[in-house]
Amino acid sequence: MKVSVKVPATTANLGPGFDCLGLALPIYNEITVEETVMPGSGIEINILEDNESFDVMSIPKDENNIAYKAIELLYNFIGQTVSDIKITIKTNIPVTRGLGSSASVIVGGLLAANKLLGNPADEAVLLSIASEVEGHPDNVTPAMFGGFCISSLESDGSVIYSKLDWPLDWKITVLIPDYELDTIIARSVLPENISISDAAFNVRKCAMLIDAVYKKDAELMKKSLKDRIHQPYREKLIKGFRELNEFFEDKEDIIGCVVSGAGPAILVISQNDGFEKVKDDVNIILNDLNVNCDIKTLSIENEGSKII
Numbered sequence: 678m679k680v681s682v683k684v685p686a687t688t689a690n691l692g693p694g695f696d697c698l699g700l701a702l703p704i705y706n707e708i709t710v711e712e713t714v715m716p717g718s719g720i721e722i723n724i725l726e727d728n729e730s731f732d733v734m735s736i737p738k739d740e741n742n743i744a745y746k747a748i749e750l751l752y753n754f755i756g757q758t759v760s761d762i763k764i765t766i767k768t769n770i771p772v773t774r775g776l777g778s779s780a781s782v783i784v785g786g787l788l789a790a791n792k793l794l795g796n797p798a799d800e801a802v803l804l805s806i807a808s809e810v811e812g813h814p815d816n817v818t819p820a821m822f823g824g825f826c827i828s829s830l831e832s833d834g835s836v837i838y839s840k841l842d843w844p845l846d847w848k849i850t851v852l853i854p855d856y857e858l859d860t861i862i863a864r865s866v867l868p869e870n871i872s873i874s875d876a877a878f879n880v881r882k883c884a885m886l887i888d889a890v891y892k893k894d895a896e897l898m899k900k901s902l903k904d905r906i907h908q909p910y911r912e913k914l915i916k917g918f919r920e921l922n923e924f925f926e927d928k929e930d931i932i933g934c935v936v937s938g939a940g941p942a943i944l945v946i947s948q949n950d951g952f953e954k955v956k957d958d959v960n961i962i963l964n965d966l967n968v969n970c971d972i973k974t975l976s977i978e979n980e981g982s983k984i985i
């Protein structure tokens with residue numbers, strides 16, 4: 678028996694919501710888990726590229742693979758050990774770009790293995806394991822449930838989350854550069870401590886952001902998409918972010934410009950027909966800086982992961 682799961686890409690943080698806010702996007706990986714026919718054959722992990730431009734060579738094909746690690750924790754949860762298993766990851770989400778490719782394989786592996794095992798774990802357990810493997814819940818939560826999610830990893834390892842309707846008119850333009858940025862590096866540049874004034878700044882922006890989404894208030898959203906916890910430190914690793922952020926600050930129908938997750942992808946959030954000009958503007962700015970990127974305007978993925 679084998680089970681396949683289709684899992685969306687995600688973008689985390691959305692400016693002030695570091696390790697807390699996330700949004701699912703309609704780009705998908707497909708993860709298949711099956712029991713291998715020959716007992717004793719061990720672990721087999723295959724990576725199939727849907728998009729040849731991504732360097733998937735760096736994805737581990739042994740016990741260090743994160744889908745495998747998540748599946749192993751699920752087996753431990755039910756008091757078993759993983760023996761013979763085959764995991765196939767069909768990748769379409771760009772890797773190490775800040776678009777939740779790791780979250781998607783963790784969630785896909787877990788949901789597929791759980792179904793293979795007869796669904797022993799409920800949603801809360803799966804989300805908790807996924808967050809443990811990923812280290813934070815902001816990508817795995819929308820990868821699982823779709824839409825715009827607020828999530829909190831609690832000290833006991835459980836995850837509390839809420840899902841809010843994202844305004845249909847707010848489009849996301851994703852700028853995916855042709856270089857990678859490992860999340861470990863992007864987290865290593867963050868300071869261990871921040872000032873009380875920066876913390877207070879993010880608390881109020883993040884609180885306003887939730888209200889802006891709830892009220893579908895683009896003006897309030899524009900004022901909320903500001904951050905002092907991670908973007909100022911990561912800016913040096915993300916080519917063109919400062920320039921784009923300054924350029925889009927006062928443009929009509931542009932709601933904001935933020936780093937996607939840990940980067941290096943960048944999001945431009947717009948309303949009405951604002952997205953139509955984004956591509957040309959971005960191309961002009963990034964060409965001057967010699968940065969190549971793929972630009973996609975997307976709606977929100979509201980369904981989350983699906984067993985197919």
Ligand code: HSE
Nearest residue numbers: 689695696860938939
């Ligand atoms: N919240 C995480 C970060 C997302 O910014 O490091 C990375 O996957």
